[in-house]
Amino acid sequence: MEEQDINIKITDRDGVTHDVVAPTDMAMNLMEVVRSYELAPEGTIGICGGMAMCASCQCYVLSDTELPEMQDDEDAMLAEAFNVKDNSRLGCQIQMTPAMEGLEVELAPES
Amino acid sequence: MITTDILIIGAGPTGLFTVFEAGLLKLKCHLIDALPQAGGQCSELYPKKPIYDIPGFPEVLAGDLTKNLLEQSKQFEPGFTLGERAETVEKQEDGSFIVTTNKGTQHQAPVVAIAGGLGSFEPRKPLIDNITSFEDHGVDYFIKDPEKYRNKRVVISGGGDSALDWSIFLSDVASEVTLIHRRNEFRGALDSVEKVQELKSQGKINLVTPAEVVGVSGNSHIESVTVKKGEEEFQIETDHFIPLFGLSPKLGPIANWGLEIEKNAIKVDNALDYQTNIPGIYAIGDVNIYPGKLKLILCGFHEATLMCQSAYKVINPGKKYVLKYTTVSGIDGFDGSRKESPKAVVKAIN
DSSP: OOTTEEEEEEEOTTSOEEEEEEESSSOOBHHHHHHHTTOSOTTSSOTTSSSSSSOTTEEEEOSOOOOOOOOHHHHHHHTTOSSOOTTEEEGGGOBOOGGGTTOEEEEOOOO | OEEOSEEEEOOSHHHHHHHHHHHHTTOOEEEEESSSSSSHHHHHTOTTSEEOOBTTBSSEEHHHHHHHHHHHHHTTOOEEEESOOEEEEEEOTTSOEEEEETTOOEEEESEEEEOOTTOEEEEOOOOOTTGGGGBTTTBOSSOSOGGGGTTOEEEEEOSSHHHHHHHHHHTTTSSEEEEEOSSSOOOSOHHHHHHHHHHHHTTSSEEEOSOEEEEEEESSSEEEEEEEETTEEEEEEOSEEEEOOOEEEEOGGGGGSSOOEETTEEEOBTTTTOBOSSTTEEEOGGGEEOTTOOOOHHHHHHHHHHHHHHHHHHHSTTOOOOOOOHHHHOEEOTTSOEEOOOOOOOOOOO
């Protein structure tokens, strides 16, 4: 683990929690971290590539980690997504930063 | 029966460029796509997004890229079966394939190239228990023939462009249009939002927000939807319910064609020609997988080019060919057009 890496917990769609190390210096977002660890089958996450246009990377934020404020496009996409909860976010809109050490999320069901 | 040399499944960038590369080898192509227009994801999902990694284009809008690819393929007169999903494939005794769509259109070709991207775009269906039993009985996920709704009561749900645009359009056709969205805000073109606002104040659109359709009921045909607004639940009587929540790609029936699938993609021989485990069926672009695969448009172009060379050998066994450069040979379109570089001027200077 390098200095710029952070530890996060991701619970996959089968309910299994994974401790993963995410780099913060590669401009990666949470959806990409999930894909890089293959925690959801390809073709079921990040379908639009990360443009907040498909909600396939929806996740529930379980920790009280401070996250970037939700922008209009993410908010609008979540307004049309299914299985949305108060703590829903789109993984593709959460860029990994050192302040996110300890982040815990759960992937929303595929829909 | 539609016959062609290469039957391409998927009319996205990779499929369209295949037409061009095949055309250089004098092979004809026909494309099938589940969407009603060519262009695939680029034109369906993000036509206004710039792409920065197409060689030679520092920046190009996804919609413009597909428009250009269509233009480039035109001279080779591709055929199209649009708005239909490739459903089954049957190998014939002569080695060719017959591919049939969900609407029964049949196509025959010696080579099939699957350029299906992430799959065919299927509507995202709201999570309402019995909704599937009303599909084709008042519940529609696409609007194919607006006339169907003339003088009928229609409930539309969704908050994007299609929900807005169809509400506007149907306000002149249907006897009653109700638009239901989970939020007060809509994600659409500003003029569409303003138009809906105007139609609402004229009483032509019944806008119910923030609310959600949580149930459908009726006998053989839909008769009403249950709407939840805050803590309150109520019924709206209707003849049609049209949920418009966008499209999501699914590999779909191709997954049952006997092709080797890995990670939702079709395994191919990348060392050679992107052929699948079924000789004569190739997979190119985002739909395939091989060690080191990258889902990039530019990789799809490369794969299409190599695939066409291999398809040529399948279609013309033993017939000689060497790679030609368009700068040298020009292009002879199937439409009779001829493109070539101008000859250099040779003139003495006295």
